[in-house]
Amino acid sequence: MQSAASSTQAYIKQLPADRREAINRLRGEILKNIPSGFTQEMSYGMIGFVVPHTLYPAGYHCDPSLPLPFLSIASQKNFIAVYHMGIYSSKELLDWFVKEYPKHTKAKLDMGKSCIRFKKPELIPYELIGELAGKMSVQDWISTYQSVFRK
16 A cells, blocks of 8 residues: 655554554654665655655666665554565575564564565564664665666
């Protein structure tokens, strides 16, 4: 579900209370850990953390008018999602996350290529998501992105 909210505050305000608390907590952990250079904005109807055009003028290959996406969080119909492009593009980062995940929650890992799904907000490993957000610098992400997507 994409939101039409124009700001992160408006997005969070429209959520049910249990989802609002979880999204706020996820956002807080990400903001605390994400390396400098990434900016927060509404992206694809979700709260996104992107590489701005000032740092990567080429933008996103699917739509160069958009900044390069890195990480997003969203309240979907049946779950809360964290979308992390680094996990999708770096086997090393994916392997690290899969190994660390059971150390932080009892929930079974439910993920797709870049999407980590959480059906129960109380089982979200917030600190682990914060640590994941801090694993790649802007330059690391740009280099990975260019090697994987811009051939």
